[in-house]
Amino acid sequence: MKRFDDAPAARRQAQLVQELSRAVQRSLLDALLRLGDEPGTPRAPMTAPRARVPSAPARLARHQPGGAAARAGAQSLYERCLAQARAEAAADAAPAGHDDVGAVLARFVAANVGALRDDAVTAPMLRRLARQLAAIVQQAPAWRRAELQERQSYVEELAVIGVLVREMAAQAALQGAAATDHVRSAARGYLRQLLGLEPDRLAIGEHGLAMVEALDAPEPSAA
Numbered sequence: 001m002k003r004f005d006d007a008p009a010a011r012r013q014a015q016l017v018q019e020l021s022r023a024v025q026r027s028l029l030d031a032l033l034r035l036g037d038e039p040g041t042p043r044a045p046m047t048a049p050r051a052r053v054p055s056a057p058a059r060l061a062r063h064q065p066g067g068a069a070a071r072a073g074a075q076s077l078y079e080r081c082l083a084q085a086r087a088e089a090a091a092d093a094a095p096a097g098h099d100d101v102g103a104v105l106a107r108f109v110a111a112n113v114g115a116l117r118d119d120a121v122t123a124p125m126l127r128r129l130a131r132q133l134a135a136i137v138q139q140a141p142a143w144r145r146a147e148l149q150e151r152q153s154y155v156e157e158l159a160v161i162g163v164l165v166r167e168m169a170a171q172a173a174l175q176g177a178a179a180t181d182h183v184r185s186a187a188r189g190y191l192r193q194l195l196g197l198e199p200d201r202l203a204i205g206e207h208g209l210a211m212v213e214a215l216d217a218p219e220p221s222a223a
Contacts, residue, residue, distance in 0.1 A: 009149070013059075016150050017194060019142030046134040047098040048151050054082055055149065056156030078160045081167075085159035099155050102134025108162035109133070109195065109209065113202050115169040115187035121204055128208040161190055 057078035064074035085107070086099070094100035106129040110121045121129075137143050143151065165187055172179035188199040201211045 012147070013150050013153055016142050016146050016154060018196075020137060020140055020154070020195075045093045045103070046101045046138050047094045048101055048155050049098050049148070050086075051149065051152045051156075054079070054156050055153045056160055057082060059153065060157065060160065078164070081160045081163040082156055085163045088163075089159075099152075099159070100130070101137060101155055102130035102132075104155050104159050104162070105133035105137065105195075106130035108158040109191070109197075109202075110204065111162040111166040111169075112187040112191050112199070113204055115165050115183050116199055119204055122206075125204060125206060125208065128206070129204060132208045158194060161194070165190065 057075050060078050061071045061075035064071045085104070088107075089100060089103060092100040092103045094103075103126075106126050109129060110126060113119065114121065146154075165183065168183045168186070169180075172183045191197045191199045191202070198211070203210050
């Protein structure tokens, strides 16, 4: 039996991420995320059954420089982030043993946008954002084609990075300007890589996520 982390599976995972990124970006630019999803409209959650053994922490840790010990430490950190994300998701509407894909996407976006600016995201805003993003991904051909393991790994990765960026941003606020700039750079990269979104054109409001013509990015702090 082939392992999920072999080269063909890794290529399929990368393709899934790229295609989903394009789908999300295209839908936002076309304003399709608002169609048929008025605020307050009940929507069954879009869910994915959880893998018995998560694959994303080990896959992400493989890129950690510094040898086997560093990779083991990184994997342990990512496993903790995933566990924390799932503990926080206990109030989601997903059935036991499943991840609410829209809620994971929303927390990922909120964490990374929050690292870029100090916009307050309320619980109603987060729920609206979850409905929007779930509707986009659910309609994406790449998601429909993806194997279950690919979907699981994608959702796990978003959950891990959402918690990681949020914690890094909180620590950076105590460490100074250089640390804050580093986290902002990472957040921009994650939004571009995993959702295909242009970070400095994103805004989260009471109607959810929007792309605006111009949104001033924070200037890098002086060294």
